[in-house]
Amino acid sequence: MPKAEETVLEIDLGALAHNYRFLRSKLDEDVKLLSVVKAHAYGSDSVAIAKKLEELGTDYFAVAYVEEGIRLRENGITKPVLVLHPQFTHFESIIEHCLEPNLYSERTLQTFIQTAEKLNLENYPVHIKLNTGLNRLGFDEPEISRISELITGTKRVKVASVFSHLAASEDWQEREFTVGQIDLFRKMSRQLIENLGYEPLLHICNTSGVINYPKAQFSMVRTGIGLYGYGNDKNIDPQLKPVGKLKTIISQIRKLDNGATVGYNRAFKVEKPTRIATLPVGHADGINRIYGREKAGVFINGKYAPIVGNVCMDIIMVNVTDIDCKEGDEVIVFGGPQHPVDFAEAGGTISYELITGIQRRVSRVIIPENKK
Incomplete structure (x- = not known):
């Protein structure tokens, strides 16, 4: 799949087909x-x-x-x-x-x-x-x-x-x-x-x-x-495939020294030299303030980056001090390495609220089913 160049929600029709067939298999024939x-x-x-x-x-x-x-x-x-x-x-x-x-x-x-x-x-x-x-x-x-x-x-x-x-x-x-x-x-x-x-x-x-x-x-x-892709059961979830994957990119990386603060209300205070990445997604896109202040995080190049400070309307900031990354790199908010259920639970909510809250200004990219 091509890497994201903006904030997008990928919709995997192959995952949908898998889930449909799984649920059909649980039903009596008639x-x-x-x-x-x-x-x-x-x-x-x-x-x-x-x-x-x-x-x-x-x-x-x-x-x-x-x-x-x-x-x-x-x-x-x-x-x-x-x-x-x-x-x-x-x-x-x-x-x-x-x-x-x-x-x-x-x-x-x-x-x-x-x-x-x-x-x-x-x-x-x-x-x-x-x-x-x-x-x-x-x-x-x-x-x-x-x-x-x-x-x-x-x-x-x-x-x-x-x-x-x-x-x-x-x-x-x-x-x-x-x-x-x-x-x-x-x-x-x-x-x-x-x-x-x-x-x-x-x-x-x-x-x-x-x-x-x-x-x-x-x-x-x-x-x-x-x-x-959600079974409301930890034993069933692995047998299903989340249809949606929310992806974005790194807009900017900033190096901050001890004593600096990040975001509104200075909610994150730097205690040692830190690298902060800014991402173009926020609570107007469905990533609400409940996920801020290191409660949840994203994945960049396979590594976890906690969300720091308060979530803004159009932006979140994440700590990438220990991650080898650069501006323009792809970011996985949920899907892939992070199950949406885990992301939602980190913020104290449920998958239903997370996935239905992704706003329409986020571009949808349809991934067709690979029938090979």
Whole structure:
């Protein structure tokens, strides 16, 4: 791969393909796979990722917001797209672009049915979210009869899937709670299916659910973070490949003597002759202040360089006193020698927040899959 000449996020489609195949290998043969590509495909590039996943054979996509689904359609994605958190003002846009809404409350269900009636639609695919304990979105158990009545009372919509969301599927200390969620989902979905008279797709497992609760696959699973190389499990992470690698370069190297300070608020004080490298990436790019003051670091020519002082908006400074390097050399922020999970944990956060926080001004470089 060519060395970076600016700050870039490399997106490795070969790693994506590896992760997809790994997760597929965990599924029963007849279980469908829904790929979550919300938030710019977890901070990467939703179009490039979705096109590759469609090529690989994913059955469904999911996004959070309507505009994310529209972007996929405008770029040629044809597989079904579930919109996880649609807003009423976008219901007609959902229909215009053949997207499929998650209806999670009586108000959303009634309003979408009204929209479908206005447009004279029939059997438009919708998804019903059941609340089994996460307590974000979804119908509670006592509402099953009412929503069944609303759905069976119209020909405007047809339920494509019924689903719920596990709260702590990666945490074995919460196993009892997770099993309780799965059991409640089975009970609620069974009641809804009996009322509907047909069986939609059923899904509750996320990435950690796929790995830890294989008997809860139902007819489809949803995977997001696993596609991008993170298993939420120290034993699984080595079997996955992070899709994103954040790279930058050294803009300047400065030699400082004892007593000098570095950066805003003079947060780093030099206690012996020190070489400091300045890098063109900062908290406006997604490398937040939590990583400063030597909590995290980068790799230059295979050696670790701690971030010193406070992270600036567009710049970080690293200590390269013991590293043989020069201006213009490539720097690996995460990916490669440093797993993004380790970088995130050094700052006291999680991989989700790190990778989805890389801002759009950072150039994306797509690395195609090597099929040799």
